[in-house]
Amino acid sequence: MSVVDERPGADRTAREAVGQAGRRRTFAVISHPDAGKSTLTEALALHARVIGQAGAVHGKAGRRGTVSDWMDIEKQRGISITSAALQFEYRDAVINLLDTPGHADFSEDTYRVLTAVDAAVMLVDAAKGLEAQTMKLFAVCRHRGIPVLTVINKWDRPGKDALELMDEINERTGLTPTPLTWPVGIAGDFRGVLDRSDGSYRRFTRTAGGATIAPEETLPADAALAREGDAWRQAVEEVELLGASGQDHEQSLFLDGVTTPVLFASAVSNFGVGALLDTLVDLAPAPTGMPTADGGVRALTDPFSAFVFKVQAGMDTAHRDRLAFIRIASGVFERGMVVTHARTGRPFATKYAQHVFGRDRESIDLAYPGDVVGLVNANALGVGDTLYAEQPVQFPPLTTFAPEHFAVCHSRDAAKHKQFRKGIAQLDSEGVVQVLTSDRRGDGAPVLAVVGPMQFEVATHRMEHEFGAPVDLDRLPYSLALRTDEASAPGILAAARNAEILRRGDGELLAVFPDKWGLRVLQQNKPELTLEPLVAAQ
Numbered sequence: 001m002s003v004v005d006e007r008p009g010a011d012r013t014a015r016e017a018v019g020q021a022g023r024r025r026t027f028a029v030i031s032h033p034d035a036g037k038s039t040l041t042e043a044l045a046l047h048a049r050v051i052g053q054a055g056a057v058h059g060k061a062g063r064r065g066t067v068s069d070w071m072d073i074e075k076q077r078g079i080s081i082t083s084a085a086l087q088f089e090y091r092d093a094v095i096n097l098l099d100t101p102g103h104a105d106f107s108e109d110t111y112r113v114l115t116a117v118d119a120a121v122m123l124v125d126a127a128k129g130l131e132a133q134t135m136k137l138f139a140v141c142r143h144r145g146i147p148v149l150t151v152i153n154k155w156d157r158p159g160k161d162a163l164e165l166m167d168e169i170n171e172r173t174g175l176t177p178t179p180l181t182w183p184v185g186i187a188g189d190f191r192g193v194l195d196r197s198d199g200s201y202r203r204f205t206r207t208a209g210g211a212t213i214a215p216e217e218t219l220p221a222d223a224a225l226a227r228e229g230d231a232w233r234q235a236v237e238e239v240e241l242l243g244a245s246g247q248d249h250e251q252s253l254f255l256d257g258v259t260t261p262v263l264f265a266s267a268v269s270n271f272g273v274g275a276l277l278d279t280l281v282d283l284a285p286a287p288t289g290m291p292t293a294d295g296g297v298r299a300l301t302d303p304f305s306a307f308v309f310k311v312q313a314g315m316d317t318a319h320r321d322r323l324a325f326i327r328i329a330s331g332v333f334e335r336g337m338v339v340t341h342a343r344t345g346r347p348f349a350t351k352y353a354q355h356v357f358g359r360d361r362e363s364i365d366l367a368y369p370g371d372v373v374g375l376v377n378a379n380a381l382g383v384g385d386t387l388y389a390e391q392p393v394q395f396p397p398l399t400t401f402a403p404e405h406f407a408v409c410h411s412r413d414a415a416k417h418k419q420f421r422k423g424i425a426q427l428d429s430e431g432v433v434q435v436l437t438s439d440r441r442g443d444g445a446p447v448l449a450v451v452g453p454m455q456f457e458v459a460t461h462r463m464e465h466e467f468g469a470p471v472d473l474d475r476l477p478y479s480l481a482l483r484t485d486e487a488s489a490p491g492i493l494a495a496a497r498n499a500e501i502l503r504r505g506d507g508e509l510l511a512v513f514p515d516k517w518g519l520r521v522l523q524q525n526k527p528e529l530t531l532e533p534l535v536a537a538q
């Protein structure tokens, strides 16, 4: 880092990268379906938009306007808003909100989005508490060391007790919840929140349809007591309990993933949305240097670098469009710059760079660390690939989760062999499925492996409609995959008759088993065999 960069303008570019990165907050909302993620996303955008138009009156029509604007973009681009990154300015920060698709089923795609964020907002339905999908996504955040903010949503509806919810978070995630606000009034009787930073009362004033952005009024504690009586007293008592048990915010513990700050909200009424934005700006980390595959760090001030965290094809069927989403790690991105694709060493022209969703609707000219850029027709790029300018770098491969469902994939029409191969290769590079091969299967038919079975449906549909190669999937009876090596493979096959050895595109050998019992027996009887767990999805 001490080497002086002699290139003309290098110093200015480095300063610009650091300055702009410092303004960025790049995060995703994780939640179980129906917790209110779309509602919250919309409310965040509305909030930011209204801030930018001070004095504007926003009624229900304003809210509708936001929604229909989005729909227009969606139509124009043929992109689902759930696949997009929303960028907006708030205070002096630039917020990048990466949306994660909210299927009930596991989607590795969602998990990859989490490789591109610096923080996550865990949205919890006050009545349901932590749900299956929340827990899975949360596990990924922990695995990646992403700090998590928690928002308890739908407090306007009957739900669990606030202290009980705190216990649940603590017991099930291991994180210590450190509420920044505390509800006044039980779930279903939402009067407002006690702001623990100064003991003031943020009164919640309900407005028709939740259309206005600031249904909040701040009152000092004595006025709050006079107004809310017992509800305020109870909130004060509970807040004292939190303090007594050490549930106070401490920035370093939050960043280290030991604690999670908590806010109470009603996204549908826009209550708590401003507090969330303020919290993101004040507490969420800005981008920092990114670890590289060789154990080093790519500093923000280094020349441009980025990695592909998502590839999406078939969004524009007429053009066979293929969009690669990159997260910028270092330097300044200028549209049109020619960068290097680390995997192939080939140059890659960035003429068609877009903000896929956000204020800059058209092409994007400049972007900084933390930003997401969509590269159009990026046929050479695969998930996990690195792009760089000038100074070579390679980021570590993205985590591949242990698949839990397996199927042999046969082309229904032998004449479509070429299309079949192309389609399978593309689904593999996009990370829709893991494509495995087996020596045991003489016909060379690939084995597709997924974490959630819905990915099989996506693969089958796309093989037929996008690549013109209809396929049949024959499900295999395996549910467990572990990493092994060439030396152990024969021993595994000899000792566990129901097991199979499959090879992944990256050369990794996987031993697959129908259930954990057979595996346990094998591990007990043959402890010398290499059987390492892959990262589990939960």
Ligand code: G4P
Pocket: 031, 032, 033, 034, 035, 036, 037, 038, 039, 040, 102, 153, 154, 155, 156, 157, 265, 266, 267, 268, 269
């Ligand atoms: P998702 O993206 O996480 O799947 O959830 P989404 O925002 O679609 O919200 C799911 C449902 O929860 C919606 O109701 C939404 O209006 C409601 N909701 C979201 N936030 C709140 C909140 O703070 N309070 C209350 N009471 N409800 C909330 P829906 O009946 O499915 O649709 P809609 O017809 O009401 O839009």
